[in-house]
Amino acid sequence: MRPFDYIRPRDTAHAVTAATADPAAAFLAGGTTQVDLMKDGVLSPTTLIDITGLPLRGVTTQDGVLRVGALTTMEELAADPVITRRLPVVRESLLLAASAQLRNMATIGGNLLQRTRCRYFRDLSCACNKREPGSGCGALTGHHRMHAILGTSAQCIAVHASDLAVALVALDAVLSVLGADGERAIPLTEFYSTPGDTPGIENVLGHGELITSIQLPLLPEGTRSGYLKVRDRASYEFALASAAVALETKDGTVREARVALGGLATIPWRSRAAEDVLRGAPATMITFAAAAEAALDGATPHPGNAFKVELGQRTIVQALSRVAGSQVGDVPS
C-alpha cells in the first residue's frame, strides 16, 4: 500500500472541504472496498479522510419515508424493525450479501459506491479501460462468465456487484449529497452511469461530494417484496443473477410492480420494460415469463456468459412467483 496522509474531519462540512481541496483525496468509511483496492494498488489516494466519526449513522422514519444515515452499517440496516416489516426486499438483499464480518464494517453509503469485482479491473497487469482509459478490456476476450449482459459497451462489461443497490433502485431511493456548493438530492435511478466510452465514470457524484443519507419511501401496505440471488455458492458469494421485485395485486391482477436486476448489468438495473408488462396484467406465470423476456430483451451476452440470458429470465420468474405466493394463477407442472 502506498503511503498516505490520514485525517479525521471535525464535521461533514470539513470533510467535504478537505476532499474538494485535494483531487487525490478519498473518503474512508467501512474500508471494505477502499482498503482492499489500496492494497492492490488499484486505488492510491494521497489523503484518506476518515468519516467514520461523523454523525451520519442511524435510521429514522417520517411520513412514510425511511431516512438512512450513510454510515449506518449493513447489519444495522438489516436489523431495523421497519425494514424487517415493510421492506423485506432490502433486508434480504443485505443478508444475502457478503459475510457477517463485512456487513458489520461496510456502510450503506459505501455499499452504493463499491467497485466492480472484475478481475481485470483489480489486476494491475491486465488491460482495463475502467482503471486505465484506452488500455483495452481483458474481459471481452478473456474470462467473463461473471460479467454483464445489460448496459455493456465495447469498452467495458464489468458487472456492478452490489445487492443492496438493486433493491434500492427498485424502491426509488433518493440520495442526499453534500458538496462544496451545498446539498443536493439525486434519485438512485439517475445516479449510476453505464460505461459507454467512459467506463472510468461510474456515477454522477462529483469529486469531494459526500453521500450523507439515503431516503427510502416505504411501499404501500399490502405490497409484497423480495430479493432472489442466484450464485455459485450457497452463501458468501456475488450474484450470477439476482432480482429485486415488489408486487401489489388485487383480485389476481397486478396493480403495481417493481423489478430490478443484479449480477447481470453494468449498473443496478431497473427494468421498466418488465414493470410495463406486469402492470394491469393477471398475476400468472405466463405474465411473469413475458415480463422476464422483456427485461432481458436487447441483452448483449458474450460466449462465456450467454447462459445469463436464460438464468436472468428464470431468476425474475422465480422472484415474482415467490413474492406473489398463493396469488399466482397457473403454476407450471
Next chain:
Amino acid sequence: MVRLRVNGTVREIDLEPRVTLLDALRERLGLTGTKKGCDQGACGACTVLADGKRVLSCLTLAVACEGRDITTIEGLSDDGDLHPVQRAFIARDAFQCGFCTPGQIMSAVALLAEGRAGSDAEIREFMSGNICRCGAYPNIVAAIRDVAEALGHAPV
C-alpha cells in the same frame, strides 16, 4: 502515536496510517493468534471483535481503531481458563491444521452473541465468512451448537 485498546490493555505504538489492524496486532504487538490468510477480506482468518462486533482486521486500518475496544483470540481466556467456545472446539475436534481456528472461534463467539445459532442451517449461514480449507465444517457447527445448547438459546 496510535492508541489501541486491545484485550483490555491500552498500547501506544508509532504506526504509519497504512498499517492494517492485522499487521499491527501481529507485527507490533506480538499477538500472532490472529491469522493472515488471504489478506483481502475473503477468508475470515483475521476475524477480531471491535466494540464486540466481529470484523476483518486485514481490511481495517489500525489508525482508524483509536477509541475502539479490540478483542483478539488471546483475550478470550479468563486467567488461563479457556472460553467455552474454545473448549467446545477441542471437545468436537473442530479443526485439522488449525490455521483458520482463531478466526472461526472469534466469529463463533460473535455469532452466539448475535443469537444466530438457532439451527445448524443458521449457524452455517452466519459462519460463511470463515473458510476452512481442511473442511472441518461439520465439527465446527457441532461445537457451536454445543455451546448454544449449553447457553439455552438453541433448539435441539
